[in-house]
Amino acid sequence: MATVHTPAGERNLPKEMPAKAAGEIHAGGSPIFTLKSTAFRAEREPAWRRLEALITRAEKGGLTSLDARELLRLPILYRAVLSSLSVARAISLDRNLLTYLESLSSRAYFLIYGGRSNALSAIGKFLAETLPAAVRAARWYIALSALCMVLGAVLGYVLTIGNLDWFYTFVGDGMAQGRNPTADTETLRAPLFSDGRGLGERLSAFASFLFTHNARIGIMAFALGFALGAPTVLLLFFNGLTLGAFIALYDSRGLGADLMGWLLIHGVTELGAIVLCGAAGLMIGRAVIFPGEYTRLQNLARAGRRAAVIVIGAVLMLFVAALLEGFGRQLILVTEQRFLVAGVTAVLWALYFVRAGRGAS
Amino acid sequence: MTGSDSMMQTAQSIGPRSRLSRRIETPEGVILPIELGQRGERAVAFILDFLIVMGIIIALYLLLIVVILGGKFGGIGWLFALVMLASFFIRSFYFAFFELRWQGRTPGKRTMGLRVIDRAGGPLTPQAVLARNLMREVEVFLPITVLISGTFKGEIWETLATIGWLAVFMFMPLFNRDALRVGDMIAGTWVVSAPKALLLRDLAHGEATDAAEAPASTYYNFTTKQLDAYGIYELQTLEGVLRDQRPTAGEVRAEVAKRIRNKIGMPPADPANPDTERFLAEFYTAMRARLERRMLFGIRRRDKHDKR
Numbered sequence: 251m252a253t254v255h256t257p258a259g260e261r262n263l264p265k266e267m268p269a270k271a272a273g274e275i276h277a278g279g280s281p282i283f284t285l286k287s288t289a290f291r292a293e294r295e296p297a298w299r300r301l302e303a304l305i306t307r308a309e310k311g312g313l314t315s316l317d318a319r320e321l322l323r324l325p326i327l328y329r330a331v332l333s334s335l336s337v338a339r340a341i342s343l344d345r346n347l348l349t350y351l352e353s354l355s356s357r358a359y360f361l362i363y364g365g366r367s368n369a370l371s372a373i374g375k376f377l378a379e380t381l382p383a384a385v386r387a388a389r390w391y392i393a394l395s396a397l398c399m400v401l402g403a404v405l406g407y408v409l410t411i412g413n414l415d416w417f418y419t420f421v422g423d424g425m426a427q428g429r430n431p432t433a434d435t436e437t438l439r440a441p442l443f444s445d446g447r448g449l450g451e452r453l454s455a456f457a458s459f460l461f462t463h464n465a466r467i468g469i470m471a472f473a474l475g476f477a478l479g480a481p482t483v484l485l486l487f488f489n490g491l492t493l494g495a496f497i498a499l500y501d502s503r504g505l506g507a508d509l510m511g512w513l514l515i516h517g518v519t520e521l522g523a524i525v526l527c528g529a530a531g532l533m534i535g536r537a538v539i540f541p542g543e544y545t546r547l548q549n550l551a552r553a554g555r556r557a558a559v560i561v562i563g564a565v566l567m568l569f570v571a572a573l574l575e576g577f578g579r580q581l582i583l584v585t586e587q588r589f590l591v592a593g594v595t596a597v598l599w600a601l602y603f604v605r606a607g608r609g610a611s
Numbered sequence: 612m613t614g615s616d617s618m619m620q621t622a623q624s625i626g627p628r629s630r631l632s633r634r635i636e637t638p639e640g641v642i643l644p645i646e647l648g649q650r651g652e653r654a655v656a657f658i659l660d661f662l663i664v665m666g667i668i669i670a671l672y673l674l675l676i677v678v679i680l681g682g683k684f685g686g687i688g689w690l691f692a693l694v695m696l697a698s699f700f701i702r703s704f705y706f707a708f709f710e711l712r713w714q715g716r717t718p719g720k721r722t723m724g725l726r727v728i729d730r731a732g733g734p735l736t737p738q739a740v741l742a743r744n745l746m747r748e749v750e751v752f753l754p755i756t757v758l759i760s761g762t763f764k765g766e767i768w769e770t771l772a773t774i775g776w777l778a779v780f781m782f783m784p785l786f787n788r789d790a791l792r793v794g795d796m797i798a799g800t801w802v803v804s805a806p807k808a809l810l811l812r813d814l815a816h817g818e819a820t821d822a823a824e825a826p827a828s829t830y831y832n833f834t835t836k837q838l839d840a841y842g843i844y845e846l847q848t849l850e851g852v853l854r855d856q857r858p859t860a861g862e863v864r865a866e867v868a869k870r871i872r873n874k875i876g877m878p879p880a881d882p883a884n885p886d887t888e889r890f891l892a893e894f895y896t897a898m899r900a901r902l903e904r905r906m907l908f909g910i911r912r913r914d915k916h917d918k919r
Contacts, residue, residue, distance in 0.1 A: 285900050286907070288815050298810070312713065332641045341907065343899050345847040346811045346854065353808035356643050360726055360805060363638070363734040364714025376737065473749040476793065534797070547791075551730065551799025558742030558797060565745075 287342035294334045298354060301327040305357050313361070328358040376559075379607035384559040386603065388529050391536075395528035398483050399521070402490020403497070410498035420488075420495035435503045443508075443583050468527035468568060472534070472561045479535015486528045511588035515579050518596045520571035526564040530557035567599075633789070633801075635732035648725040648802040650790050659719035664705050668698040702752055706744040711737060724806065730789075730799050739798040746794035750780035814853055815896045831893045837875040838901040844914035846902055849895050864891055 304324055307315055316324065335351040342348065385392070409416045414431040421430070474481035500509035537553030538546060574595070582588055631647040648656075675694045709717040715727035715735050727743070729735050754777040784790040795801055852860075852867050868887045871894060872879055880886060902912060912919050 285815050285896070285903060287899075287903055288813055291813055295810075302810075329639065332637065332639050336641060341903060343843055343846055343903055343906070344813060344815070345850050346808075347813070349808045350810040352644055353806065355637075355641070356645060357805060357807070359637055359643060360728060361714055363729070363732075364726070380738065470749075473746070476797075547796060548799075550796050554797030555736070555738045555742050555799060558745055559738050561745060562741055 287338070287344060287347070290337065290341060291344075291347060294330075297327060297330050298334065298351070301331050301358060302354055305354070305361060308361055309357070324358070325362060328355075328362055331355055331358060376562075380559055381563045382603050382606040384556055385526065385563060387556070388533060388560055391529035391532045392525060395482075395486055395532055396525045398486035398528065399490040399493075399525060402487040402492075403494035404490075406491035406494020407498045407501075408494075410495040411502060414499065414502065417495045417499055420491045431499060431502075435505070438500060438503060439505055439508070443512075468524050468561075468564055471524065471527040471531045472557065472564075473531070475531030475534030475557070476538070477535075478538055479532050482528055482531035482535060486524070489524065508585050511585035511592070512579065514592035515582065515588040516571045516574035518592045519567050519574060519599065522599055523564040523567035523571060526560050526567070530560040530564070533557045533560075570595075630788075631790075633803075635728075635730075637732055638734075645728075645803045646806070647790055648723070648804045650784055652723045652725060652804065653784070653790070653802055656717070656719035656723040656725055659722060660706065660717050661719075663718060664702050667701055671697055671701075703744075703748060706747060707741050710735075710740045710744065715740070720802070724804050725802050726805055727800050727802055730795075730801050735800065739800050743794035743798035743800055746792075746797055750793055751777070754780075811854060814850060814892065815899055829893055829897075830889060831897075833875070833894065833897045835901065837877075838898050840871075840875050840915065841898060842912040842914040842917050843902060846895070846898050849891065849898075853891060853895060861887075864888070867891065 301324075304316060304320055304327065308324075313321070331351065332355055335348075335355050338344075338348055338351055406416075406420050410420065417431055471482045471485050474485065497506065497509060497513075500506055533553045534550065534557050537549045541549040544552065574591070578591060579588070582591060629646070631649065633645050633647060634642050635645055636642050671694050706717055710727055713721065716725070720726055727735060727740070729739065754773050780793055784792050789795075789801055791801060849867070852863060855863060865885060865887050868880065868885070868890050871891075880890070905912065910919050
């Protein structure tokens with residue numbers, strides 16, 4: 251522990267300190283009673299009281315209740331009190347004094363290191379720099395996560411195109427909703443080009459989407475990373491299998507391209523989000539399995555914060571995907587145009603994650 | 612704060628530190644003791660916040676019903692969707708919003724005197740706040756949603772699995788020393804309680820509240836040998852006794868004075884004029900002067916058994 255007795259902040263305060271306090275004690279009483287700790291307290295107490303008054307106000311009304319001058323003085327007084335605490339620990343045995351200084355220092359510390367108070371600028375910086383940087387840093391996890399899903403999709407496609415019975419294995423009844431190998435081609439085709447029934451229908455689709463399958467898979471992929479990452483890999487793989495099986499079914503009826511248009515118009519964004527969530531889950535899993543030079547808990551915290559950034563990004567992507575699914579897909583009914591939208595979103599996301607915030611430190 | 616409260620606080624800080632005491636190092640390199648929030652307090656804080664969130668969401672739905680009954684709007688589908696969206700946002704960002712704005716406190720935590728800080732002693736970053744509250748979605752809201760929808764479907768095994776999931780996450784703070792929930796582990800945070808301590812008068816001043824009025828001379832003269840009968844632990848226990856303001860304090864002080872006189876080989880006090888207060892105050896001051904002086908020479912005598 252570095253015990254700094256007189257940091258710069260302390261020396262900035264001489265005007266407001268009763269410099270004569272120690273002398274007065276000598277004048278009034280016998281020198282026997284002038285303990286060093288007593289003189290010390292008499293000299294420093296006004297600064298403590300000023301900090302205490304500032305903190306009490308800020309705790310009640312928030313940091314915004316302090317004016318600019320007070321805000322500037324807060325860290326100076328805080329450092330002064332910290333140094334008082336260090337001195338008091340070395341020279342004073344007054345338990346109440348030590349407890350008071352510790353409590354005052356902690357309260358000031360909570361206030362000063364308690365986080366940014368401006369939520370809006372925090373969000374702005376997050377979108378412009380933190381998120382794309384975190385995604386770039388996690389590119390290998392993202393690659394692995396995407397690989398899991400692609401492998402699942404390829405396997406699901408190959409198996410199902412060879413024998414349509416596999417479809418039942420990969421896709422649950424609840425998800426298929428009658429879209430299975432026994433359905434006729436028109437039943438399969440109709441939902442691809444349905445335009446919904448007006449604005450209400452679309453918004454409902456959008457809202458309910460938030461609570462449905464894919465959003466849940468994304469969050470689960472992240473959360474299950476906690477369980478060593480294996481469930482994340484399986485989840486991604488099974489999600490791929492389902493996807494592959496659907497594509498195979500539609501492809502076997504010559505609707506492959508139409509399905510891809512229907513899927514990718516929002517799927518580029520949505521599957522991207524799931525891949526990001528999976529990558530975050532893998533990061534957490536790896537942090538637990540290979541803690542490196544840290545303890546498991548420390549490493550979990552380090553990876554967890556980076557992973558959470560990515561998941562928040564993924565949640566935002568899921569919102570965009572929901573918009574595209576709720577509106578774009580119902581409004582754009584031509585497969586070629588859907589591919590165009592899918593392509594544009596892919597390019598935009600790639601540009602954002604690869605380029606945004608590059609110059610920032 | 613009443614006298615007995617401050618007495619208890621003094622006694623607590625002298626005695627063995629509680630199981631929830633931790634130390635953090637500030638970026639300035641000073642070690643600060645902190646007290647983790649008790650699990651019960653945290654549960655109450657969460658329930659308060661949960662009730663607030665639910666209150667807002669229910670109010671939104673009531674508003675929706677009023678609007679629907681009013682019948683001014685054509686389709687109710689999109690209104691319903693809007694309310695669903697709003698409630699999703701409210702419950703997801705309520706905690707993060709307040710913890711960002713109020714330096715790690717939500718209304719519930721503020722009521723209970725709790726706050727979130729960085730476990731390593733650094734600043735509480737927005738990422739950490741978002742991370743610990745995003746996990747809340749997984750820990751609580753997601754399983755509750757599944758539980759409600761699962762109950763309607765009547766799938767018993769699904770309900771049981773969800774209850775298990777909910778239990779593992781909710782009771783996680785009970786299974787680790789630092790009372791961390793999963794969100795805290797991920798974000799590298801912990802929840803501490805921040806009690807205020809009052810600065811009481813300096814007992815080494817005698818009765819005077821102002822340093823200038825300190826008594827000019829002392830009545831008792833203690834020898835170095837007498838002052839060396841005790842160490843820091845006893846000094847601070849005596850401080851607690853002197854600061855005690857409960858009705859029984861007088862008796863306690865008389866008993867303590869008797870024992871000290873016995874220990875340092877002074878004759879018992881005159882029963883007609885025991886002079887307890889002055890004796891204890893002067894003994895305290897003299898002992899503190901002696902111990903503090905020795906401390907300046909690098910000798911910290913822990914207690915009376917410490918042979919230094």
